[in-house]
């Protein structure tokens with residue numbers, strides 16, 4: 451950090467994406483300040499799901515076990531007709547996942563956020579400021595000046611970079627004059643969160659009831675919560691559906707009286723929006739500030755945490771002077787197509803669920819039941835695309851793919867690849883590589899005894915792509931596969947040492 455800066459990175463918004471980014475940066479020794487307008491963590495649930503990739507990010511921060519302790523792995527996700535026939539079935543509890551963590555996990559967002567904020571206190575270079583409201587951003591060649599209203603009066607800070615993790619109504623986005631691309635989905639839903647008293651009386655799977663008379667979602671959550679969502683019908687107002695008697699009538703068919711008590715009721719409009727620019731000079735957007743999607747794929751929060759994981763190592767390389775600022779342009783180039791593909795999946799699911807015309811619903815049911823009978827199922831909520839462009843060796847086998855994390859049985863229990871190899875980029879090769887070529891890069895020969903428990907899985911990955919080495923980025927996406935010397939040289943050209 452240079453003398454005239456208060457921190458390397460100012461993060462506006464200390465929700466789960468902002469705090470994850472703060473942790474990932476602080477872990478690399480950067481000084482970060484996360485500022486949030488609220489006094490405390492928002493106490494009511496919002497996101498309900500994180501996938502295995504997100505748990506792996508939390509693993510790198512040392513909080514995966516704590517987060518999993520308050521979460522519930524999701525066994526199955528069914529989309530049913532009004533009559534209970536299966537339109538789509540995703541067996542998320544079967545078949546494991548590339549990171550080794552359960553593929554789909556139902557969470558209680560306030561519990562997850564509390565764990566992340568508690569961890570922040572372990573990093574001396576990370577600061578959290580609450581009740582700070584951003585009022586102004588000004589950037590020049592060296593940094594960004596940010597003005598805040600705080601309980602102690604106005605505060606002005608200078609940071610090398612500012613990241614807006616400040617949600618759907620992002621002030622950072624607004625102050626930066628960044629527009630949103632509207633993907634034309636706008637449906638009003640009533641969200642009901644409950645505290646569970648009798649878990650055995652609730653469905654043990656996640657459900658979308660594609661009933662044109664009232665499209666309905668019923669999903670599990672962590673920390674003893676359960677959620678229902680009901681689509682509003684034309685003519686219904688928020689006031690109508692938030693009435694306790696109305697809610698009791700909606701819940702009646704679920705026979706959960708006495709098994710749950712109401713914690714929160716709210717009407718939301720489910721949107722699909724993508725920011726046109728994710729970086730404007732020294733200001734970047736992440737999470738809901740950069741993209742919003744309907745909840746049907748459970749990917750809103752996951753996409754934000756992926757943004758944080760993608761951005762954190764790039765900001766660190768640029769701030770350390772090891773990579774040119776242009777590396778930050780690969781952030782949107784990589785993340786936007788990924789997010790748009792996931793939004794397409796969420797929209798496909800949403801458009802399946804949100805049909806209220808009985809004839810259209812009957813046609814949907816007939817088509818999807820026939821498709822299912824023919825064994826022709828669409829990709830599941832865990833079928834994420836690889837990175838297609840950016841900081842990868844484009845067009846080579848494996849480039850842009852998510853690199854798996856094998857787990858092995860060790861003396862102390864399950865040992866995971868990332869815990870053995872540590873943070874940063876890894877070059878893993880079958881043959882030895884000249885250390886001169888890999889200066890500044892963690893180079894691992896597959897025969898290294900530390901890699902033995904994982905060697906078979908990694909060898910199989912390489913064999914499938916007919917390659918002798920793989921370079922894995924700090925966010926665990928593959929830079930490229932090929933010759934070790936070629937990969938090391940390609941990486942050094944982008945991320946000098």
Ligand SMILES: O=C(O)CCc1cccc(O)c1
Pocket residue numbers: 497498499524525526527542554656667669745746747748749831
């Ligand atoms: O609607 C939600 O918030 C969760 C949807 C979801 C996503 C992935 C798996 C699963 O069982 C449910």
